[in-house]
Amino acid sequence: MNSQTTFASHFEWLGGEARVLALAERCGHPRLRGRHLPFKVGVLERDQWVACMDQAMGETGVPDDLRRQLRDSFFKTADFMRNQEG
Ligand code: HEM
Numbered sequence: 001m002n003s004q005t006t007f008a009s010h011f012e013w014l015g016g017e018a019r020v021l022a023l024a025e026r027c028g029h030p031r032l033r034g035r036h037l038p039f040k041v042g043v044l045e046r047d048q049w050v051a052c053m054d055q056a057m058g059e060t061g062v063p064d065d066l067r068r069q070l071r072d073s074f075f076k077t078a079d080f081m082r083n084q085e086g
Pocket of ligand 1: 032035036039040041045046049050073074075077078079081
């Protein structure tokens with residue numbers, strides 16, 4: 001998946017269900033969890049991933065309200081990506 005498509009996935013994920021469906025039509029269903037199965041994603045990896053996104057949002061000046069909202073959304077999806085207990 002190239003970076004443009006990766007950007008599009010994030011953009012469309014943030015835009016809600018209708019946009020995710022539009023993405024699915026263009027590129028096939030994202031199947032994000034399945035694509036992460038070759039990699040160990042546990043609590044540590046989830047939390048580090050969310051911390052990196054949060055740091056990036058801080059460095060790029062995302063306003064606090066939006067940052068909190070996005071951190072929650074990122075956490076939920078990152079937790080869904082988890083494929084190990086620990
Ligand atoms: C909101 C949660 C997440 C989103 C939206 C997300 C999204 C993506 C996307 C779009 C890709 C591109 C590759 C593909 O789809 O085949 C990818 C790859 C990857 N993600 Fe995630 N991801 C998330 C969480 C995580 C977490 C928690 C980890 C754990 C460290 C992780 C590790 C990886 C790895 C190792 C790759 C492969 C990178 C490569 O091929 O170089 N992701 N992710």
